[in-house]
Every structure is written in structure tokens, then in C-alpha cells.
Amino acid sequence: MDIQTQRKWNRAAKNFDLMASKGAEWRWAPQKRALFSRMEGGILFLALGTGLDIAAFPPGKTITAIDISPRMLALAQARVEAYPGTITTHMMDVHDMPFAEASFDQVFTSCTFCSVPDPVAGLRALRRVLKPGGELFMFEHTGSHWFPFNVMMHLMTFMSKKIGPAMNRDTVANVRAAGFEIVEVENIFLDVVKTIRAVRPC
Amino acid sequence: MESRWYFFVGDIFANLVVGVVAGVACWLLVGPAWNMWLAMIIAMALGMLVAGLLFIPFSILFGAMEVMVPTMLSGMLAGMVVGMWCAMSAVSLSGAVLVGGASGLVGLAIVWGFHLILRGRVELARGDR
Numbered sequence: 001m002d003i004q005t006q007r008k009w010n011r012a013a014k015n016f017d018l019m020a021s022k023g024a025e026w027r028w029a030p031q032k033r034a035l036f037s038r039m040e041g042g043i044l045f046l047a048l049g050t051g052l053d054i055a056a057f058p059p060g061k062t063i064t065a066i067d068i069s070p071r072m073l074a075l076a077q078a079r080v081e082a083y084p085g086t087i088t089t090h091m092m093d094v095h096d097m098p099f100a101e102a103s104f105d106q107v108f109t110s111c112t113f114c115s116v117p118d119p120v121a122g123l124r125a126l127r128r129v130l131k132p133g134g135e136l137f138m139f140e141h142t143g144s145h146w147f148p149f150n151v152m153m154h155l156m157t158f159m160s161k162k163i164g165p166a167m168n169r170d171t172v173a174n175v176r177a178a179g180f181e182i183v184e185v186e187n188i189f190l191d192v193v194k195t196i197r198a199v200r201p202c
Numbered sequence: 203m204e205s206r207w208y209f210f211v212g213d214i215f216a217n218l219v220v221g222v223v224a225g226v227a228c229w230l231l232v233g234p235a236w237n238m239w240l241a242m243i244i245a246m247a248l249g250m251l252v253a254g255l256l257f258i259p260f261s262i263l264f265g266a267m268e269v270m271v272p273t274m275l276s277g278m279l280a281g282m283v284v285g286m287w288c289a290m291s292a293v294s295l296s297g298a299v300l301v302g303g304a305s306g307l308v309g310l311a312i313v314w315g316f317h318l319i320l321r322g323r324v325e326l327a328r329g330d331r
Contacts, residue, residue, distance in 0.1 A: 027209060027265035141267050152274050186323045190316055192267050
């Protein structure tokens with residue numbers, strides 16, 4: 001368990017909903033609903049946080065959700081219970097998931113790989129628990145390939161990394177480096193906010 | 203460019219405010235005795251700092267990256283323009299407000315322009331192409 005990362009997100013839990021539950025969630029709700037509408041079969045949701053994404057989940061699914069922060073999961077509990085389906089939560093580090101290999105048909109992430117300390121190792125861990133041919137769906141913010149946004153994202157990361165996410169990750173490259181095959185990348189805002197669909201090769 | 207009115211107006215408002223506040227902050231700091239290039243660099247940094255602080259309330263209302271990226275650019279731009287102008291001549295407060303606000307709108311327009319080019323599907327594979 002990465003205690004340092006756990007502490008960081010435990011500290012962030014108290015004000016997380018204030019910062020993220022209104023503007024960002026309102027703005028991203030249509031794209032998140034579209035992404036999560038693809039949920040089928042055995043689903044792993046990585047980094048549930050305070051459960052803000054649950055509002056965009058389609059009803060009636062059976063979802064295993066993990067998060068490294070017990071405080072985040074405690075705050076998520078009311079949303080988990082209100083979901084018209086089944087969500088099972090576990091406090092867990094993506095790097096140390098005890099699930100058997102090839103346990104899930106799909107893995108979903110939402111603004112997660114800006115914060116996983118070793119993103120390629122985290123993605124490799126997700127590949128391990130996905131069935132061959134299983135799909136990875138991500139809603140992520142990343143760095144930019146375009147000036148001046150790339151410089152700005154690097155500058156912002158100096159400040160943001162201390163309290164939360166990195167702003168300059170190349171998550172698409174990380175997904176590839178972890179051994180996934182990219183199926184589709186769709187830019188939602190500039191090339192900074194995007195959805196990524198990838199598969200674990202058979 | 204955002205098609206929902208709440209966010210469309212919110213984006214304009216946020217960038218206008220960041221531009222004006224960054225412009226006024228630079229007007230307060232930079233005087234005609236300053237070296238223009240030094241003024242530009244310091245004023246850009248000040249503009250980014252202003253944007254970073256104002257991002258917090260605006261992000262709660264209007265979104266995360268969609269607010270952070272344009273307001274940072276607007277803060278930098280307003281700082282650069284007003285800072286250099288103040289280093290070259292005596293500038294009135296109303297001038298700093300107007301130019302700062304205009305810089306904020308230009309910053310937002312630049313981001314919207316890039317967004318129109320970059321948005322949408324960018325990569326396909328596995329027979330979906």
C-alpha cells in the first residue's frame with residue numbers, strides 16, 4: 001500500500017466534493033454518461049473517490065469499485081447505497097490488487113491516472129485483471145502536445161502535484177506502454193480532457 | 203467552444219475577470235522605470251498567480267480544465283500586455299482594466315480556436331477506422 005498517496009487523498013477527501021461536484025461534474029456529465037453507458041459484464045471501477053461518478057453509471061450493473069483512500073470511500077457510501085444496482089467497494093491500491101488474473105470484462109477509470117504515482121505499473125496491474133480481449137475505458141485529463149498548453153500544464157503540475165493530480169501526463173502513451181491496444185481516443189476539451197478506449201490483446 | 207449557455211457565459215465571465223484582475227495587479231506593480239523585458243516576465247508570472255487563485259472559485263462553478271487552461275493563458279496574456287505597457291509609459295487604471303479584460307477575452311478565444319481544431323475523435327484502430 002502506497003501510504004503517502006493514501007494520506008494525500010485522505011487529506012483531499014474533506015473538500016473533494018466542494019471542488020469537484022459542481023462545475024466539473026456538470027460539465028463532464030454528458031461525456032461520462034456516454035462512456036459509462038458501455039458498461040457490460042464484470043466491471044472494475046478504479047478510484048471511486050467520493051462516488052461522484054456513480055450519478056453517470058447506467059442502472060442495474062454489478063460493479064467492483066476500489067479506492068486507495070478510506071476517507072473517500074466513507075464519503076462515497078451514501079451514493080453507493082443509492083445506486084440502483086450493486087457496487088461493492090474495496091480499499092485497495094491499484095498496484096496491489098488481490099484479484100485473480102483475468103477477473104474482469106471491463107475496467108473503467110475517471111480522472112485517475114493523473115494521480116497514480118507509477119501510471120504504467122498501475123495500468124499493467126489493470127491489464128493483468130482484465131480478461132484477454134477485455135476493454136479499458138478511461139475518462140482522463142492529460143498533458144497537451146500543443147504550445148502553449150504543454151508548457152502551462154508542466155508549470156501547473158509543480159503546484160498541483162503536491163495536493164492532488166499531475167497535469168502533464170501522457171496517458172495515451174502510458175496505456176500503450178502498459179501493453180494495451182488503443183481502440184479509440186476522443187478529445188473532449190482541447191487534447192487535455194479525453195476518453196480512451198483500449199483492449200487487452202488476446 | 204461550449205454550447206451550453208451556462209458554461210459559455212461562465213467561461214467569458216471567468217476570463218474577463220482574470221484578465222481585469224491580472225491587468226490591475228500588474229498596473230499596481232509595474233512602473234515606467236522598469237525594464238520592459240523584466241516587467242514582461244514578472245507580470246506574466248503575476249498574471250498566472252492571479253489566475254491560479256481565481257481558478258478556485260471559478261472551477262467550483264464552471265468546471266476544471268475548461269476553466270484552468272484558458273484562465274491561465276488569459277492571466278499570462280493580460281500580465282504580459284499590461285506589464286509591458288506600464289513599463290513603456292504612464293497607464294491609467296481604466297486603461298489597465300480595459301486592456302486586461304480584452305486580453306482575457308483574447309486568451310479565451312485562442313483556447314476556443316484550438317479546441318475547435320482538436321476536439322473529437324483523434325485515433326481509431328481495430329477496424330473502426
